[in-house]
Amino acid sequence: MIRGFAIAVVLFASAPAAAGDWPQFRGPNAGVAVGEQKLPAEIGPGTNVIWKTPLPPGHSSPVLQGDRVFLNAVRGKELLTIALDRRDGKVLWEAKAPHEAREKIHTIGSHAQCTPATDGERVVSFFGSSGLICYDAKTGKQLWFVPMGPFKNDFGAANAPLIVSGVVIVGQDHDEGSFLTAIDKLNGQTIWRTDRSEFPVGFANPIIWEVEGKRQIVMAGTLRVVGYDYASGKEEWTVRGLARVVNMTPTVGPDGTLYVAGYAAGADPGARIQAPPWDEMIAKYDANKNGTLELDEMPAGDLKQRFSLIDRDKDGHVTKVEYEGMRRIFQTAQNRMIAIKPGGKGDVTESHVLWSQPKYLPFVPSPLLYRGNIFMVRNGGIVASLDAKTGKLTKEERAGGSGDYYASPVGGDGKVYVLSQQGDLTVVSAEPQWQVLHSARFDEDVFATPAIVDGRIYLRTAGHLYCFGLQP
Numbered sequence: 477m478i479r480g481f482a483i484a485v486v487l488f489a490s491a492p493a494a495a496g497d498w499p500q501f502r503g504p505n506a507g508v509a510v511g512e513q514k515l516p517a518e519i520g521p522g523t524n525v526i527w528k529t530p531l532p533p534g535h536s537s538p539v540l541q542g543d544r545v546f547l548n549a550v551r552g553k554e555l556l557t558i559a560l561d562r563r564d565g566k567v568l569w570e571a572k573a574p575h576e577a578r579e580k581i582h583t584i585g586s587h588a589q590c591t592p593a594t595d596g597e598r599v600v601s602f603f604g605s606s607g608l609i610c611y612d613a614k615t616g617k618q619l620w621f622v623p624m625g626p627f628k629n630d631f632g633a634a635n636a637p638l639i640v641s642g643v644v645i646v647g648q649d650h651d652e653g654s655f656l657t658a659i660d661k662l663n664g665q666t667i668w669r670t671d672r673s674e675f676p677v678g679f680a681n682p683i684i685w686e687v688e689g690k691r692q693i694v695m696a697g698t699l700r701v702v703g704y705d706y707a708s709g710k711e712e713w714t715v716r717g718l719a720r721v722v723n724m725t726p727t728v729g730p731d732g733t734l735y736v737a738g739y740a741a742g743a744d745p746g747a748r749i750q751a752p753p754w755d756e757m758i759a760k761y762d763a764n765k766n767g768t769l770e771l772d773e774m775p776a777g778d779l780k781q782r783f784s785l786i787d788r789d790k791d792g793h794v795t796k797v798e799y800e801g802m803r804r805i806f807q808t809a810q811n812r813m814i815a816i817k818p819g820g821k822g823d824v825t826e827s828h829v830l831w832s833q834p835k836y837l838p839f840v841p842s843p844l845l846y847r848g849n850i851f852m853v854r855n856g857g858i859v860a861s862l863d864a865k866t867g868k869l870t871k872e873e874r875a876g877g878s879g880d881y882y883a884s885p886v887g888g889d890g891k892v893y894v895l896s897q898q899g900d901l902t903v904v905s906a907e908p909q910w911q912v913l914h915s916a917r918f919d920e921d922v923f924a925t926p927a928i929v930d931g932r933i934y935l936r937t938a939g940h941l942y943c944f945g946l947q948p
Contacts, residue, residue: 496510496511496929496930497510497540497541497542497596497929498510498538498539498540498541498927498928498929498934499539499540499541499593499594499595499596499639500539500591500593500594500636500637500638500639501537501539501591501593501636501681501725501925502537502725502842502884502886502925503539503927503928503929506683506725506727506728506842506844506845507727507842507844507845507846507884507885507886507887507925508844508845508846508886508887508888508928509886509887509888509889509928509929510928510929510930511888511929511930511931512889513889513930513931514889514931514946515888515889515891515928515931515933515945515946516933516944516945516946517891517903517913517914518903518913518914518916519893519901519903519914519916519933519935519942519944520901520916520917520918521916521917521918521919521942523916523944524944524945524946524947525942525943525944526932526943526944526945527564527565527942527943528565528940528941528942528943529560529565529566529567529940529941530939530940531547531549531558531567531936531939531940531941532549532550532551532556532558533549533550533586533588533938533939534547534548534549534550534556534586534588534589534924534936535585535586535588535589535634535882535923535924536548536549536586536588536589536590536591536592536636536924536936537591537636537883537924537925537926537927537936538924538926538927538934538936538941539591539592539593539594539599539927540562540927540929540934541594541595541596541613542562542596542613543561543562543563544559544560544561544562544568544594544596544613545559545560545561545562545565545934545941546558546559546560546592546594546599546613547560547591547592547924547936547941548588548590548591548592548601548603549588550586550587550588553578554572555572555573555575555587555588555603555605555606556570556571556572556573556588557570557571557573557592557599557601557609557611557616558570559599559613559616560941562943565941565943568616569615569616570616571609571611571616571617571618573601573603573605573606573607573609574606574609574621574623575603575605575606577605577626578605578626579604579605579625579626579627579629579632579633580626580629580630580631580632581631581632582630582631582632584897585631585632586632586923587603587604587605587632588603589604589632589633589634589923590602590603590604590633590634590635590636590637591636591924591925592636592637593636593637593638593639593644594613594639595613595639595661596613597612597613598610598611598612598613598619598639598661599611599613600637600639600644600661601637602624602633602635602636602637602646603625603633604624604625604626604627604629604632604633605625605626606621606623606624606625607621607622607623607624607625608621608622608624608637608644608646608659608664609621609622610644610661610664619664620663620664621664622659622664622666624648627648627650627651627652627653628650628651628652628653628788628789628790629650629651629677630651630677630784630785631677631679633648633650634679635647635648635649635679635680635681635682636681638681638682638683638684639661640684640691640706642660642661642662643658643659643660643661643667644658644659644660644661645657645658645659645682645684645693646659646682647672647681647682647693647695649672649675649676649677649678649679649680649695649697649698650676650677651676651677651785651788651789651790652673652788652789652790653673654671654672654673654674654675654676654697655669655670655671655672655673656669656670656672656682656693656695656704656709657669657670657709658706658709668708668709669709670704670709670710670711672695672697674698675697675698676698676721676785676788676802676805677721677785678696678697678698678721678722678723679721679722679723679840680695680696680697680722680723680724680725680726680738681695681725682694682695683695683725683726683727683728684706685703685728685734685818686732687732687818687819688818688819690706691706691707692704692705692706692712693705693706693709694726694734694736696718696722696724696725696726696736696738697718697722698718698719698720698721698722698805698809699716699717699718699719699720699805699808699809700714700715700716700717700718701714701715701718701722701726701736701816702714703820712821713820713821713822713823713824713828714822714823714824714825715736715814715816715820715823715824715825715828715829716823716825717810717812717814717825717832718736718738718809718810718812719738719739719740719743719809719810719811719812720740720742720743720805720806720809721738721740722737722738722740723738723739723839723840724736724737724738724739724838724840724841724842724843725842725884727842727843727844727845729845729864732817732818733815733816733817733818733830733864734815734816734817734818735813735814735815735816735843735845735850735864736813736814736816737812737813737814737837737838737842737843737852738811738812738837739811739837739838739839740809740811740839742778742806742809743806743809743810743811744811748806748807749778749779749782749806750778750806751779751799751802751803751806751807753803754796754799754800754803757769757799758796761773761774761775766793768793768794768795769793769794769799770792770793770794771783771792774794782802785802786798786799786802788801788802810834811834811837812832812833812834812837813832813833813834813837813843813850813862813867814829814830814831814832814833815829815830815831815832815864815867816828816829816830817830831866831867832867833862833867833868833869835869836852836854836858836860836862836869836872837852837854838852838853838854838855838881839854839855840881840882841853841854841881841882841883841884841885841894842884842925843884843885844884844885844886844887844892845864846887846892846906847887847890847906847907848863848864848865849861849862849863849864849870849906849907849908850862850863850864850867851885851887851892851894851904851906851910852885853875853876853881853885853894854881855879855880855881856874856878856879857874857875857876857877857878857879857881857894857896857900857902858872858873858874858875859871859872859873859874859875859876859894859902859904859910860872861908861909861910863908870908870909871908871909871910875894875902875904875910875912876894876896876900876901876902876915877896877898877899877900877902877917878900879896879897879898879900880896880897880898881894881895881896881897882897882922882923883895883896883922883923883924883925883926884925886925886926886927886928887906887928888928890905890906890907891903891904891905891906891913892904892905892906892910893926893928893933895918895922895926895935896922897921897922897923898921898922899917899918899919899920899921899922899937900915900916900917900918901914901915901916901917901918902914902915903915918937920937920938920939920940921937921938922935922936922937922938923938924936924937931945931946932944932945933945
């Protein structure tokens with residue numbers, strides 16, 4: 477069953493017995509380490525390595541439960557879920573997801589972008605070319621399969637599932653057919669499914685927000701963030717005023733405050749995308765007089781570059797409904813981070829937003845709330861820290877690599893770890909006036925967000941999974 481893997485390289489003693497878990501994307505604490513153990517400030521391809529295992533490529537982040545590490549990968553046309561031994565990195569099993577056609581992805585994307593989720597008994601993986609698959613965590617045996625996709629989306633699926641009290645939560649925002657659903661972990665049966673068709677493509681993962689002892693599912697998307705009732709999937713509240721595309725996953729602070737952020741090009745002051753009314757466009761550019769706009773009819777510029785986003789059904793023709801829908805989004809989108817207090821019902825845009833910050837925002841990496849500060853990293857290695865109570869900037873400076881950033885920052889032991897796509901690692905101190913503590917370079921791309929559990933840092937590159945820690 478296991479093939480194509482080299483034996484894990486163990487550079488010194490195995491990790492200690494597992495105590496904490498990191499069962500989902502960004503773990504149980506939204507990127508903050510599980511456990512109080514010391515962490516190395518200096519890590520790199522040859523520094524403080526506990527073990528290193530070669531793996532097929534994939535963008536999914538590692539998750540951990542008990543003695544296992546799980547992640548998704550691609551080998552040729554195979555869509556894989558892989559389990560490794562947490563102690564030494566040995567591959568224990570791999571399982572292939574059933575699929576027929578593979579979805580369209582970005583040129584730097586992967587067919588294994590969604591991070592799996594686990595509760596120790598089962599592991600669920602989501603592939604946009606396949607659907608939701610549940611495996612036995614110990615053996616890799618497929619227990620059930622819910623077919624979904626491929627979706628109408630030029631970038632591929634990337635939203636990660638959650639497992640909460642025996643229920644699998646899946647949120648998928650695509651150019652058509654967006655939804656949020658709850659599925660029984662035991663048998664794959666749908667408990668409820670909520671339509672989100674108003675929301676075009678987005679990649680913010682759903683999270684759980686407990687308010688007054690009751691669970692809500694929070695999902696941020698185009699123009700607004702929504703809180704849904706956990707038991708029924710019914711919308712309970714919303715805050716309006718978000719970006720055209722939302723990639724950053726929300727975070728809940730220790731005091732119950734919800735932090736939501738979104739950024740997309742074309743909504744900054746002085747640089748907003750301008751879309752003339754449909755009647756003006758169709759009169760001026762509909763050369764073949766068929767009542768729709770095709771790619772070769774669109775004028776050069778922002779609208780032509782985003783033709784596929786406007787053409788939500790991907791039939792090659794932009795209709796009035798499609799155009800005016802995206803025009804409204806272009807006109808009203810807001811790039812900002814907002815802090816929301818709990819307890820709202822209905823539209824709480826005016827009543828429950830504590831502060832709003834329109835600057836310093838990344839495109840993809842989710843913000844890290846750690847020790848009262850919000851840390852963000854954007855392309856070019858620009859790290860910004862904000863005061864979580866006020867949203868005010870405390871420091872912004874170039875700290876890392878000059879390339880793009882997709883992995884979200886993670887923190888522990890007073891340190892924050894950020895990684896660029898090109899493999900540039902930067903470690904900064906977790907304080908308002910942060911300082912660079914260490915930098916290193918991996919000679920591989922990095923898209924996955926690391927996991928930090930019990931004094932170990934699990935970091936995935938394009939070709940390997942590393943486990944870092946202080947030498948026992």
